[in-house]
Amino acid sequence: MPITDPTPHNTEASRAAARRQQILAAAAQCFREHGFHGASIARISKIAGMSAGHIYHYFENKEAIIGAIVAQDLETLLTLTAELRAACNVRNALIERAAEGVLDQLDPASAALKVEIVAEAARNPHVARIVREADATCRRELMVTIHAIRSAAGHDDTPAATADMVEVLASLFEGLLLRTIRNPDLDRRRVAQRIQLAINDLLDQPG
Amino acid sequence: MPITDPTPHNTEASRAAARRQQILAAAAQCFREHGFHGASIARISKIAGMSAGHIYHYFENKEAIIGAIVAQDLETLLTLTAELRAACNVRNALIERAAEGVLDQLDPASAALKVEIVAEAARNPHVARIVREADATCRRELMVTIHAIRSAAGHDDTPAATADMVEVLASLFEGLLLRTIRNPDLDRRRVAQRIQLAINDLLDQPG
């Protein structure tokens, strides 16, 4: 069969994708400022620079926009842990990346959205499913990474023990999202160093 | 002047207080299930067993209900840290209490409300003020406690170093709220033990 014209499709497709992204960017801003339920389609459309009705040409409904925002946010988390797993000297990589990761977590604007997502996951099954699948993937990646580090140091941990250490590591990180909202004045760099120490200790815990 | 009748006042007052508490309990349930903005006065009033309009005899508006719920939730946190500070052998008290504290944090229902509160604090100045004042008090208490423990172990920390350790401790704890939502299948008891180890290490970190 003949190849159908690629150019118009591409421009149409990219145009539509750009429009979609435009909506998502506006939605992310609104969700950060007003929460998922406080943000109205009217407000999102105003910031996205289009009519409210037109948004429904790109998303089935508001829930779909929320889903896309959640998936987009978790995507970055997935690539981060995947990168970590690929690093060669894994222990140093983990601890050095930790400092960057901590500073990211301590950015109040992005923290607000991340916390909003978990709050929504606690009551919205659709969001919960997305969040939990991404989290399971991250945990699997981190388990491999941590098991490798500890094996190299002579520990032979059970899967359960590794899973628990992953939970503590995750708790340490994710807690920062709440800390930066509860105490916006904390010293980000110094806290990052302390977290590095804590991770170091965690990796040397008895099995 | 003569003492005015105490009995009717008491019953009236306690009746009103009971009614208020009834509303707050219903509101807490609704907020947990639907979030601050997803929960309507109509729904709260139905669960509280009274008409929607009647709620406005006890609270000025919905914002006031949110404020009361937030204050009530943070109250328990304040008494917990105050208790901790009063314990005699502080290090053991801290670490033993930690296990209980961890299990509390890992209760999904109460975690949902606590996360909702922080999410709201990120965008609602009134809630932010309540949350941050309570947090500052907790941090002060924890700083005294941790400084005492570390002094006894021969460390002479700067206030900044102590503050940073408090942040890490708080992050570890509060992160559990997010963990139990993201991964409801985690093993609560084993994670509690791991957290105890991590706190132990934290208290021995170099100054």
Add this chain to the structure above:
DNA sequence: TAACATAGAATGAGCGTTCGATCTAGAATA
């Protein structure tokens, strides 16, 4: 011209809040 992009009005539901009407229980009075 055909197909799609876009706007903006329309819709119906639900929201927070107000308000006037009742109900009720205890105080005052006879």
Add this chain to the structure above:
DNA sequence: TATTCTAGATCGAACGCTCATTCTATGTTA
């Protein structure tokens, strides 16, 4: 004690508004 008075408790309808979503009409472009 019996009756009236009264102030607060309570209800439910009503208000004005905003919401998510749909629909129709009008550009726009290939």
